[in-house]
Each structure stands twice: as structure tokens, then as C-alpha cells.
Amino acid sequence: MKNVVILGSTGSIGKNTLEVLSNFADRFSVLGLSANTNIRLLEEQIKRFRPKMAVVTDEESFQRFPQNYDTEILWGMDGLKRLASHPEVDLVINALVGSVGLLPSLETVKSGKNLAIANKESLVMAGELLIGKAKEKGREVLPIDSEHSAIQQCLLSGKKEEVGRLILTASGGPFLRKSREELKQITVKEALSHPIWEMGKKITIDSATLMNKGLEVIEAHWLFGIPSDRIEVMIHPQSIIHSMVEFVDGSVIAQMSLPNMKLPIQYALLYPQRVFSNNTSLDLTKTGQLTFLEPDTEKFPCLGLAYKALEMGGTAPAVLNAANEVAVEAFLACGIGFTDIQKIVQKTLKQHQVKLNPQLDDILNADKWARQTAKELCCESEIKR
Ligand SMILES: NC(=O)c1ccc[n+]([C@@H]2O[C@H](COP(=O)([O-])OP(=O)(O)OC[C@H]3O[C@@H](n4cnc5c(N)ncnc54)[C@H](OP(=O)(O)O)[C@@H]3O)[C@@H](O)[C@H]2O)c1
Numbered sequence: 001m002k003n004v005v006i007l008g009s010t011g012s013i014g015k016n017t018l019e020v021l022s023n024f025a026d027r028f029s030v031l032g033l034s035a036n037t038n039i040r041l042l043e044e045q046i047k048r049f050r051p052k053m054a055v056v057t058d059e060e061s062f063q064r065f066p067q068n069y070d071t072e073i074l075w076g077m078d079g080l081k082r083l084a085s086h087p088e089v090d091l092v093i094n095a096l097v098g099s100v101g102l103l104p105s106l107e108t109v110k111s112g113k114n115l116a117i118a119n120k121e122s123l124v125m126a127g128e129l130l131i132g133k134a135k136e137k138g139r140e141v142l143p144i145d146s147e148h149s150a151i152q153q154c155l156l157s158g159k160k161e162e163v164g165r166l167i168l169t170a171s172g173g174p175f176l177r178k179s180r181e182e183l184k185q186i187t188v189k190e191a192l193s194h195p196i197w198e199m200g201k202k203i204t205i206d207s208a209t210l211m212n213k214g215l216e217v218i219e220a221h222w223l224f225g226i227p228s229d230r231i232e233v234m235i236h237p238q239s240i241i242h243s244m245v246e247f248v249d250g251s252v253i254a255q256m257s258l259p260n261m262k263l264p265i266q267y268a269l270l271y272p273q274r275v276f277s278n279n280t281s282l283d284l285t286k287t288g289q290l291t292f293l294e295p296d297t298e299k300f301p302c303l304g305l306a307y308k309a310l311e312m313g314g315t316a317p318a319v320l321n322a323a324n325e326v327a328v329e330a331f332l333a334c335g336i337g338f339t340d341i342q343k344i345v346q347k348t349l350k351q352h353q354v355k356l357n358p359q360l361d362d363i364l365n366a367d368k369w370a371r372q373t374a375k376e377l378c379c380e381s382e383i384k385r
Contacts, residue, residue, distance in 0.1 A: 036056070192205070215324075236290065237291060240287055
């Protein structure tokens with residue numbers, strides 16, 4: 001039996017993870033859960049999975065949360081860190097959204113636990129520190145993102161030195177065929193309707209701007225140790241091929257399945273084993289045509305900005321991430337337009353003085369600075385509208 005903790009159990013990945021875990025109740029025991037504000041769902045999860053501990057991060061929600069369970073209820077970031085480092089825990093699944101995931105990810109690897117990571121923001125902000133610490137402790141950082149899970153599976157076909165390039169596929173989001181002019185008028189409702197995946201709000205907006213793919217390029221760089229000039233992005237609207245690896249002899253290995261996050265979650269939970277699942281099997285005679293095209297980085301500059309941040313190195317990816325989080329939040333609150341997101345990220349990145357070889361404090365300071373700068377830029381955009 002493995003004891004697992006799910007940070008962000010009330011989110012899209014968190015809920016899918018609990019469903020996968022319930023298919024393997026003979027192998028896993030849920031030791032801890034966490035929510036921010038959705039305490040109604042957390043209560044249901046506590047009743048069903050009876051974890052030893054649960055965390056409510058939002059203070060007001062914590063105060064309202066009933067304390068009449070056998071489950072110990074903890075609060076805030078300290079609670080998340082305690083859960084991640086609990087001595088009985090074997091595997092932590094980080095399904096939190098945003099930069100709040102960084103400290104729990106670091107706490108997990110520092111305490112010598114395996115980490116299954118959906119929270120790509122941790123790797124974007126501090127990939128070098130996180131992977132470095134996991135290696136030092138002899139622990140795994142297992143991807144949950146479908147693209148990175150696909151790459152991990154494709155990489156089994158050869159040695160690291162035989163890898164030519166990684167090809168991350170992207171659905172292209174809901175606005176693939178819109179003109180630049182049309183993008184300026186996009187509403188929050190339109191941006192939240194993804195053609196393929198049902199996900200949390202932040203990643204859905206990131207998918208629409210292609211920032212999600214940019215964050216994934218950075219994530220792939222740290223997870224697989226491949227330089228950015230050998231990580232490419234290809235638009236594949238049907239989302240059947242989840243990513244590919246080209247080896248030096250020209251052979252391309254692709255991982256295919258119907259788009260469903262339960263498969264990459266199961267792969268991460270059971271890695272390196274493959275176990276029967278009742279996921280719908282892929283019938284290529286029924287998927288229709290599979291198509292591929294190059295991303296339009298002029299129409300979707302966020303992808304290029306992510307490559308640029310990775311090239312700048314040091315604290316730049318943390319700044320890209322923080323500015324993007326602030327801009328996406330402002331867009332969701334109808335404060336700025338859809339195309340303002342990229343402008344705010346670009347301007348924030350331009351004003352940043354990169355600190356190379358950053359320690360955790362440098363990264364947290366850069367995150368704080370970028371948030372302040374991006375907020376000021378959002379106010380300017382708001383005034384202009
Ligand atoms: N969804 C997908 O299909 C998918 C695919 C690949 C990768 N990912 C990545 O997985 C991560 C989670 O995505 P998601 O779509 O599952 O997000 P989501 O549905 O918005 O869920 C986020 C989770 O984090 C919690 N949370 C939000 N703000 C928090 C805060 N300030 N402090 C502590 N907890 C907080 C939420 O709690 P409450 O609900 O209680 O507020 C919820 O449990 C992201 O990094 C995303 O990029 C997602």
C-alpha cells in the first residue's frame with residue numbers, strides 16, 4: 001500500500017486523480033487532501049476517502065470548516081508543507097494551480113518523497129532547484145501533464161544521447177483560426193470554452209493564449225534535460241498524439257490515446273508499471289483526419305515569450321510566470337482585454353533584471369517584483385480601455 005497526498009484535490013486534476021485512485025484502492029491509501037475555497041467538495045471527499053489530514057488554505061474557508069471529523073484539519077501554506085512532508089507519505093500529487101504550488105513541491109522533494117507533478121508553475125519558476133533536489137535525494141519527479149507523460153513514455157525507446165528533439169503537441173486552443181483583430185474582442189466566456197479539454201480556468205486561458213505551451217516547453221526542459229532549441233511545438237487540433245520524440249536516426253515515436261487526463265494520471269501513479277484500465281480504447285478509423293501545423297507565434301506571442309524567458313535564464317521564467325498569473329486574473333475579472341495578457345507579460349519581462357543561478361529567495365523576490373509590476377501595467381491597460 002502506498003500512502004498518497006493530493007494537493008489541490010478539489011480541482012480538475014485533483015478530482016480526476018481521486019477517481020483514478022478509487023480504481024486502485026488495493027494499492028493506494030489517501031493520507032491527505034487539500035482545498036482552497038471549495039470546502040463543500042472537500043467535505044464530500046473527506047467523507048469518502050477518510051484521510052488522516054486535510055488542508056484548507058483560504059483563511060475564511062478554514063474558519064468555516066467543521067472540525068467534527070476524525071481527519072485533522074490544517075490551515076494555509078504551513079498545512080500544505082506539513083502534508084507534503086508527512087513521514088508516512090510515499091507519493092505527493094501536486095495538483096495546485098499557480099505559483100502557490102512551488103513551496104509544497106520543494107518540501108516534497110526535500111523530504112525525500114516522490115512527486116507526481118501537474119503544477120507546471122513549480123517547474124517553470126524553479127525547475128533547476130526542484131530537479132536538483134530530487135536527484136540529490138534519489139527521488140522521481142513524475143509528469144502528469146499529458147504532453148510530458150507522452151514524452152516520458154516515448155523516451156523509453158532510446159537512450160538520452162540518442163534523442164534528437166522533443167515535439168510537444170498543442171490543440172491550438174479555441175482561437176486557432178481567429179485573426180489578430182478578432183483576438184482583441186475575445187470575451188472571458190469565449191476564452192473559457194476549450195474545444196477539447198475541460199480544465200481549471202487559469203490553464204484554460206493559458207491554452208487560449210498558447211502560454212500553456214510555452215510553460216510546457218520550460219517544464220520539458222527541466223524534466224528531461226533537453227535544451228530549448230531541441231524542443232519544438234506543433235499544433236495538432238485533434239489532440240490524439242500527445243507528444244513525440246525524434247531520435248537521432250530520424251525515427252519519431254509518438255504516444256497516442258483519446259484525450260483524457262485519467263491516463264497520464266494513472267501512468268504517473270503506477271510508474272513504471274502499466275496496468276489494465278477501462279479508459280476508452282483508441283480507434284484510429286473513427287478519429288477522422290489527424291492534422292498538424294506550425295504555431296503562429298506572431299498571433300500568439302506568449303509562446304515566443306516563454307522561449308525567450310528560458311533563454312534569458314535565472315529568474316526570468318519566474319517573472320514570466322508571475323506576470324502571466326496576474327494578467328490572466330485581470331482578464332478573468334474583465335479588467336484587461338485578451339491581447340493585453342501578452343503585452344503585460346512582455347513589458348514585465350523587458351523591465352526585469354535577471355539574476356542568474358538564483359536561490360529560492362531570489363526566485364520568490366523576482367515573483368513578488370513581477371506581480372507588482374504586472375499589476376501596475378494592468379491598471380494602465382484598464383485606464384486605456
Ligand atoms: N486540468 C487539466 O486538465 C490539466 C492538465 C495538465 C496540467 N494541468 C495543471 O495542473 C494544475 C492544476 O490545474 P487544474 O486545471 O486542476 O486547476 P483547478 O481546477 O483550478 O484546481 C486548482 C486546485 O488548486 C486549489 N487552489 C487554487 N488556488 C489556491 C491557493 N491560492 N492556495 C491553495 N490552493 C489553491 C484549488 O482549490 P479550490 O478549488 O478549493 O479553490 C483546486 O483544488 C495547473 O498547474 C495546470 O496547469 C491541468
